[in-house]
Amino acid sequence: MPSSAHQPFPTAVQWSHLLLQPRLQPGMNAVDATAGNGHDALFLAQHVLPNGKLFIFDIQEPAITSTRQRLLDHAIPLDSVEFFQTGHQTLIQSLPPTLHGQINAIMFNLGYLPGGDKSRITLTESTLSAIRQALDMLAPDGLLTTVVYPGHDGGREEAALVETLFSQLPSDIFEVQKHAFLNYRPTTPYLMAVRRKKAEAGTPTTP
Numbered sequence: 001m002p003s004s005a006h007q008p009f010p011t012a013v014q015w016s017h018l019l020l021q022p023r024l025q026p027g028m029n030a031v032d033a034t035a036g037n038g039h040d041a042l043f044l045a046q047h048v049l050p051n052g053k054l055f056i057f058d059i060q061e062p063a064i065t066s067t068r069q070r071l072l073d074h075a076i077p078l079d080s081v082e083f084f085q086t087g088h089q090t091l092i093q094s095l096p097p098t099l100h101g102q103i104n105a106i107m108f109n110l111g112y113l114p115g116g117d118k119s120r121i122t123l124t125e126s127t128l129s130a131i132r133q134a135l136d137m138l139a140p141d142g143l144l145t146t147v148v149y150p151g152h153d154g155g156r157e158e159a160a161l162v163e164t165l166f167s168q169l170p171s172d173i174f175e176v177q178k179h180a181f182l183n184y185r186p187t188t189p190y191l192m193a194v195r196r197k198k199a200e201a202g203t204p205t206t207p
């Protein structure tokens with residue numbers, strides 16, 4: 001008998017985890033480009049550690065502190081985790097050159113820190129720069145997930161321009177999907193996910 005339990009479709013963040021989960025393995029390299037309260041970082045840590053590396057970015061000290069604490073609360077050893085309290089637009093210069101093209105998963109969850117300072121949001125220009133760098137850092141078969149929030153000031157433009165960047169990626173090198181509710185308010189967050197098919201450079205413009 002089919003179950004009568006109600007089972008809503010996954011949210012944008014849930015989609016990002018659902019797409020990544022079967023592809024992640026201990027020993028892989030991952031980046032959380034927007035730490036926030038550490039939910040995505042914990043998810044990545046639980047899948048790529050031990051033996052892997054996790055790099056975590058956020059511009060805000062409270063986000064870095066809260067993420068570090070969440071990992072500690074879940075007994076994640078921090079020796080393979082590196083925190084950067086700086087913008088994700090420094091991605092390429094921050095990561096060891098040996099890992100360029102070797103990152104298996106990169107998560108962006110844009111917007112502001114829930115429960116924090118709502119004026120400290122991701123900004124279109126630095127987001128686009130960081131995403132271009134992230135595309136270059138991806139390993140073959142690596143995934144880049146981006147949750148966008150069209151509901152706040154600047155968020156709609158940011159979402160639209162990220163979507164434009166993704167839709168222009170060469171299809172022989174990348175495949176891109178969008179997971180969105182079609183009949184909810186247009187301000188509802190949605191996910192875009194990119195998979196790098198092969199190693200060669202394919203990003204339109206890495207500054």
Ligand SMILES: C[S@@+](CC[C@H](N)C(=O)[O-])C[C@H]1O[C@@H](n2cnc3c(N)ncnc32)[C@H](O)[C@@H]1O
Nearest residue numbers: 034035036037038039040058087088109113122
């Ligand atoms: C929606 S929250 C992220 C949620 C988080 N991934 C989680 O699991 O809780 C967005 C975060 O992006 C951060 N942020 C804003 N601009 C940034 C930048 N240029 N580089 C890195 N993080 C940034 C904010 O400080 C905020 O903590």
